[in-house]
Amino acid sequence: VHVCHLPHYGLDVHPNAVANVARTMWETDRLPERSAAWCTQVDEVWVPKEQNVALYVDAGVPAERVVVVPTAIDERRYGHERPPSRIAGTSGFVFLSLFFWSPRKGWDVLVRAFVEEFAPHEDVTLVIAGNASDQRSAARRMQEVADLIRHRLGRSPASCPRIIHLPVIDATPEEIAQLHSAADAFVLATRGERAGLPILEAMASGVPVIVPRDCVSYVADDRAFLVDTEWVDVPPEVWPILPFFAVALLVLLMQAFAI
Numbered sequence: 253v254h255v256c257h258l259p260h261y262g263l264d265v266h267p268n269a270v271a272n273v274a275r276t277m278w279e280t281d282r283l284p285e286r287s288a289a290w291c292t293q294v295d296e297v298w299v300p301k302e303q304n305v306a307l308y309v310d311a312g313v314p315a316e317r318v319v320v321v322p323t324a325i326d327e328r329r330y331g332h333e334r335p336p337s338r339i340a341g342t343s344g345f346v347f348l349s350l351f352f353w354s355p356r357k358g359w360d361v362l363v364r365a366f367v368e369e370f371a372p373h374e375d376v377t378l379v380i381a382g383n384a385s386d387q388r389s390a391a392r393r394m395q396e397v398a399d400l401i402r403h404r405l406g407r408s409p410a411s412c413p414r415i416i417h418l419p420v421i422d423a424t425p426e427e428i429a430q431l432h433s434a435a436d437a438f439v440l441a442t443r444g445e446r447a448g449l450p451i452l453e454a455m456a457s458g459v460p461v462i463v464p465r466d467c468v469s470y471v472a473d474d475r476a477f478l479v480d481t482e483w484v485d486v487p488p489e490v491w492p493i494l495p496f497f498a499v500a501l502l503v504l505l506m507q508a509f510a511i
Contacts, residue, residue: 253269253270253271253272253273254266254269254271254272254273255273255274255275255298256272256273256274256275256276256294257275257276258274258276259276259277259278260274260276260278260283260287260290260291261284261287261290263276263290263291263293263294265293265294271295271296272293272294272295273294273295273296273297273298274291274294274296274297274298275298275321276291276297276298276299277299277300277304277446277447278304278307278308278446279356279443279444279445279446280444280486281307281483282307282310282311283307283308283311287311288308288311288312288313289312291308291311291313291317292312292313292314292317294317295317296317296318296319297313297317297318297319298319298320298321299318299319299320299321299446300320300321300322300323300446300447300468300469301320301322301446301468301469302320302469303446303466304318304320304446305318305320320469322469322470323447323448323449323452323468323470325449325452325453325456326425327456329425329426329429329456330429330432330453330456330457330458331456331457331458335433336433336434337430337431337433337434338434339377339379339416339418339431339434341377341414341416342377342379342414342416342434343375343377343414344374344375344376344377345375345376345377345436345437346376346377346379346434346435346436346437347366347376347377347378347379347435347436347437347438347439348379348381348431348432348434348435348437348438348439348454348459349362349378349379349380349381349438349439349440349441350381350382350420350428350431350432350438350440350450350453351381351382351440351442351450352382352383353382353383353393354493354494355443355490355493355494356442356443356444356494357440357441357442357443358440358441358442358443359380359382359397359441360400360404361441362378362380362439362440362441363378363397363400363401363415364400364404364405365441366378366413366415367401367405367407367412367413368405370413371413372411372412372413374413376413376414377413377414377415377416378413378414378415378416378439379416379418379435380393380397380415380416380417380418381417381418381419381420381431382417382418382419382420383419383420383421389419390417390419393417394415394417397409397415397417418431428450428453429453429457432453432454432457432459433457435454435459436459436460437459437460437461437462438450438451438454438459438460438461438462439461439462439463440461440462440463440464440467441464441479442463442464442467443464444467445463445464445467445468446467446468447468448463448467448468451463451467451468451470451471452468452470455470455471455475455476460476460477461475461476461477462476462477462479463476463477463478463479464478464479464480464481465478465479465480465481466481467481
């Protein structure tokens with residue numbers, strides 16, 4: 253059995269397999285044109301939540317081929333047995349956000365909410381742990397944050413609560429688990445999430461989670477702090493970064509994402 257873990261536009265079919273499976277997902281309200289044709293090449297399509305079932309079936313994938321297979325982790329890596337750790341440069345209450353740097357992950361919404369909620373004198377830290385190939389790219393990330401604070405929020409970064417960018421370069425699962433153990437809460441302002449592996453890792457670590465409502469199948473009001481959202485058009489300025497989303501809709505606007 254050949255299982256391909258890729259977006260539908262990158263699916264690979266093994267000619268000698270007795271069955272081909274696509275473990276895939278999509279983050280908007282509909283698939284781009286011709287996407288269903290890629291998916292009909294395989295025997296089953298595994299998606300992380302029910303919303304994606306309707307998405308692929310509406311696009312033309314036979315319903316009997318689409319199966320919900322939730323995101324999974326090795327739970328032995330997480331939990332209260334792990335000794336607490338500390339992230340350098342942090343103090344007070346630590347919010348951790350772990351994601352691949354992209355407009356879809358809502359880092360701009362996250363920074364706005366944090367800056368508007370907390371005063372500079374409050375003992376609180378936001379740790380943005382994201383992909384960075386080196387210290388130079390990490391510095392570019394923080395420059396984007398500073399530019400947003402100055403030009404969109406009209407504030408000076410020096411007058412804002414503490415924000416730290418932590419480059420995560422080829423981190424092992426053990427290192428990610430250690431990172432969660434250093435946080436007091438996990439927060440992700442993601443747009444159109446479907447798998448949300450860091451959310452599941454945080455929950456398995458016993459860390460309180462703040463995420464958009466309906467972003468993943470395993471969060472509900474009795475187990476997370478959920479923020480309401482609405483669907484809007486993907487803005488043209490992100491089309492060059494997310495070209496496949498230029499023809500679809502994305503969960504873009506977080507309503508009152510207050511921590």
